[in-house]
Amino acid sequence: MNEEALEAVGDYRYGFHDPENATIRFDKGLSEQVVRDISELKNEPQWMTDIRIKAYRHFEERAMPDWGNCNLLDSINFENVTYFLRSSNKTEKNWDDVPDDIKNTFNRLGIPEAEQKWLGGVTAQYESEAVYHSIREDLEEQGVIFLDMDTGLKTHPELVKKFFGTVVPHSDNKFSALNTAVWSGGSFIYVPKGVSVEMPVQAYFRINAKNMGQFERTLIIADEGSTIHYVEGCTAPSYSTDSLHSAVVELIAMEGAKIRYSTVQNWSNNVYNLVTKRAVAHKNATVEWVDGNIGSKLTMKYPSVLLKGEGAHAEVISVAYAGEGQHQDAGAKVHHLAPNTTSNILSKSISKNGGRSSYRGMLQVMPKATGCRSKVVCDALILDDSSRSDTYPTMEIGNATADLEHEASVSKVSSDQLFYLMSRGLPEEEAMGLIVNGFFEPFTRELPMEYAVELNKLLELEMEGSIG
Amino acid sequence: MLRVENLHVSVEGTSIIKGLNLKIHRGEIHVIMGRNGAGKSTLANVVMGHPAYEITDGSIFFEGRPLEEMAVFERARAGMFLSFQYPAVIPGVQVGTFLKKSVASVRDDPPKGRVFRKELNAAMAQLEMDKSFLSRYVNDGFSGGEKKRLEMLQMLLLKPTLALLDETDSGLDIDALRIVAKGINQIAPEAGCLIITHYQRLLDHVKPHFVHAMIDGAIVKTGGPELALELEERGYDWLDAAA
Numbered sequence: 025m026n027e028e029a030l031e032a033v034g035d036y037r038y039g040f041h042d043p044e045n046a047t048i049r050f051d052k053g054l055s056e057q058v059v060r061d062i063s064e065l066k067n068e069p070q071w072m073t074d075i076r077i078k079a080y081r082h083f084e085e086r087a088m089p090d091w092g093n094c095n096l097l098d099s100i101n102f103e104n105v106t107y108f109l110r111s112s113n114k115t116e117k118n119w120d121d122v123p124d125d126i127k128n129t130f131n132r133l134g135i136p137e138a139e140q141k142w143l144g145g146v147t148a149q150y151e152s153e154a155v156y157h158s159i160r161e162d163l164e165e166q167g168v169i170f171l172d173m174d175t176g177l178k179t180h181p182e183l184v185k186k187f188f189g190t191v192v193p194h195s196d197n198k199f200s201a202l203n204t205a206v207w208s209g210g211s212f213i214y215v216p217k218g219v220s221v222e223m224p225v226q227a228y229f230r231i232n233a234k235n236m237g238q239f240e241r242t243l244i245i246a247d248e249g250s251t252i253h254y255v256e257g258c259t260a261p262s263y264s265t266d267s268l269h270s271a272v273v274e275l276i277a278m279e280g281a282k283i284r285y286s287t288v289q290n291w292s293n294n295v296y297n298l299v300t301k302r303a304v305a306h307k308n309a310t311v312e313w314v315d316g317n318i319g320s321k322l323t324m325k326y327p328s329v330l331l332k333g334e335g336a337h338a339e340v341i342s343v344a345y346a347g348e349g350q351h352q353d354a355g356a357k358v359h360h361l362a363p364n365t366t367s368n369i370l371s372k373s374i375s376k377n378g379g380r381s382s383y384r385g386m387l388q389v390m391p392k393a394t395g396c397r398s399k400v401v402c403d404a405l406i407l408d409d410s411s412r413s414d415t416y417p418t419m420e421i422g423n424a425t426a427d428l429e430h431e432a433s434v435s436k437v438s439s440d441q442l443f444y445l446m447s448r449g450l451p452e453e454e455a456m457g458l459i460v461n462g463f464f465e466p467f468t469r470e471l472p473m474e475y476a477v478e479l480n481k482l483l484e485l486e487m488e489g490s491i492g
Numbered sequence: 493m494l495r496v497e498n499l500h501v502s503v504e505g506t507s508i509i510k511g512l513n514l515k516i517h518r519g520e521i522h523v524i525m526g527r528n529g530a531g532k533s534t535l536a537n538v539v540m541g542h543p544a545y546e547i548t549d550g551s552i553f554f555e556g557r558p559l560e561e562m563a564v565f566e567r568a569r570a571g572m573f574l575s576f577q578y579p580a581v582i583p584g585v586q587v588g589t590f591l592k593k594s595v596a597s598v599r600d601d602p603p604k605g606r607v608f609r610k611e612l613n614a615a616m617a618q619l620e621m622d623k624s625f626l627s628r629y630v631n632d633g634f635s636g637g638e639k640k641r642l643e644m645l646q647m648l649l650l651k652p653t654l655a656l657l658d659e660t661d662s663g664l665d666i667d668a669l670r671i672v673a674k675g676i677n678q679i680a681p682e683a684g685c686l687i688i689t690h691y692q693r694l695l696d697h698v699k700p701h702f703v704h705a706m707i708d709g710a711i712v713k714t715g716g717p718e719l720a721l722e723l724e725e726r727g728y729d730w731l732d733a734a735a
Contacts, residue, residue: 438580439543439544440578440580441580441581441582443540443541443542443543443564443580444576444579444580444582445580445582446541446563446564446565446568447540447541447564447565447567447568447573447574447576448568448590448593448594448597448598448646448650449565449568449569449594449597449598449650450565450593450594450597451563451565452563452565454593454597455565458582458585458590458593459582459585461584461585462582462583462584462585462629462630463583463584464584465583465584465585465629466584
């Protein structure tokens with residue numbers, strides 16, 4: 025990348041882009057024909073084409089959400105988005121076979137290195153489809169299925185058909201309809217009964233082209249008594265025009281299963297990140313969303329858990345960082361549908377340089393769900409007077425046996441904290457960086473160590489040049 | 493090494509220090525005593541560079557350099573250290589991480605890896621601190637005594653040439669007091685020390701060269717260790733006329 029481009033990127037380290045060598049690129053814009061073309065190109069079964077068409081029609085009719093950041097939402101031009109772009113004709117199992125420029129990108133992002141060190145499997149998606157995919161042999165031998173979604177549909181159509189859209193129906197919202205219509209890529213995971221996947225598996229999503237739309241679709245099924253930890257990361261080049269990322273993630277935790285889904289979202293500041301993530305937890309199952317939102321122009325994302333079986337547990341830990349020109353509208357939703365279900369929600373946000381962070385939460389306890397317990401904690405840290413933080417908590421409590429705790433705080437970094445750290449030799453920016461890292465610590469300690477270190481570095485970079 | 497000349501300081505428009513003069517040389521232990529509100533803590537904070545305090549007149553020099561040109565972190569790097577009366581809580585930041593960062597920032601040739609570990613363990617053993625301190629968050633949920641021990645630990649690791657101790661002895665039991673005194677005595681031969689205190693009992697363990705009585709923002713009397721005993725016994729009223 026030349027120096028000019030580097031300068032334009034500023035602090036965002038992943039803003040570089042490769043030359044675009046598409047093998048197939050659709051014209052911009054969306055129509056029923058585009059949806060049919062995607063399905064045909066992928067050689068999909070008729071039932072999937074039908075679902076796509078139905079979803080497309082719903083998307084066309086469905087109004088934009090009338091809540092959240094309506095101005096930004098209304099500024100999305102769906103006609104100026106590329107809905108499908110294939111950059112490599114195959115999904116490779118060996119990094120050496122991945123086209124050079126794409127391979128170099130993932131090298132710069134440290135993916136092959138991480139894979140060798142601590143991951144059980146990796147899928148790397150570039151634009152619309154996976155370019156690399158691999159899983160450790162021992163996991164495969166235990167019957168673990170870890171595929172990109174397109175391959176999953178080809179090789180396990182019965183499983184996909186059974187679960188696809190059962191947790192997030194296409195009609196859930198405008199963007200789940202869009203995703204269902206044009207989805208491409210994402211992960212498909214099935215963990216057999218009683219199998220514990222000890223090493224995390226990772227998916228990495230990269231948008232490279234301008235005005236690209238990425239619509240991955242992920243479906244994870246953890247059968248009875250199994251466990252899995254899935255990690256996703258995402259970055260994109262910094263362009264002056266906008267890109268759209270609209271994913272749907274569905275998790276199904278069967279009786280006694282445990283799914284942890286960790287995200288470090290670091291899109292460049294020209295990406296609209298409008299994602300629907302939802303899980304179903306059956307009897308005594310646990311679902312944990314560990315959700316970090318650092319990048320993007322506008323994020324709207326509220327990882328949800330439906331606690332459907334008695335004794336199920338939900339954990340949602342999220343952080344959001346909103347810098348200049350960013351709005352992070354994030355939060356969590358937990359629905360207690362069965363008795364004796366429990367949940368913990370911890371949300372932390374930082375706003376800086378005019379950034380805006382919003383916590384939007386929903387806690388619902390159904391009338392028949394007796395003996396439920398829930399704790400919600402929201403902390404916001406505002407670093408200057410031009411930034412903003414809002415909280416929109418909703419609680420619907422259907423019976424009197426629920427044990428609920430709710431705490432919320434908004435704070436500023438005190439001059440005494442800064443002075444204390446500076447008196448120990450830290451320049452103001454480093455002192456601020458340390459305070460910010462400490463604020464996010466309850467989140468970072470839940471991440472695999474490599475991610476935690478990376479995130480801390482990232483936040484320190486964000487603090488540079490921020491003190492006036 | 494520290495020279496304070498005709499210092500005037502105000503906070504939010506209220507004048508606190510009114511014409512204070514003080515010289516501290518390497519190897520000297522100075523004690524400042526005075527009533528609450530006399531300006532003792534203000535002096536320590538203003539020397540270290542707290543942004544809330546405004547110097548309206550006079551100057552402070554550290555090793556010949558006017559302090560006004562030095563940012564707070566530069567003062568620390570030049571060898572100044574303030575043991576806080578009320579150390580700030582930094583949630584989520586582990587003591588171990590903080591100490592490592594601080595030592596790396598302040599010392600010219602910071603010890604690394606095992607050498608640092610060894611030094612850290614030795615200092616903690618000396619202060620009778622448990623290793624579990626290192627994984628706790630900085631001052632978060634610490635008792636008064638634990639906070640003061642952590643201040644002393646930082647002082648031992650940062651090896652300052654000028655140590656300002658702001659009521660480091662307040663609220664300590666006799667054992668903690670002895671431990672704090674040990675820390676001060678260890679650095680004292682190579683450094684200048686300014687101890688702010690209300691009580692003479694710390695001086696059973698630390699022998700000052702000079703004791704100053706501060707009243708209404710100025711030093712009104714200077715003497716030897718005997719002055720501390722006298723102040724504790726007689727209070728400050730007899731000095732008001734001098735102010």
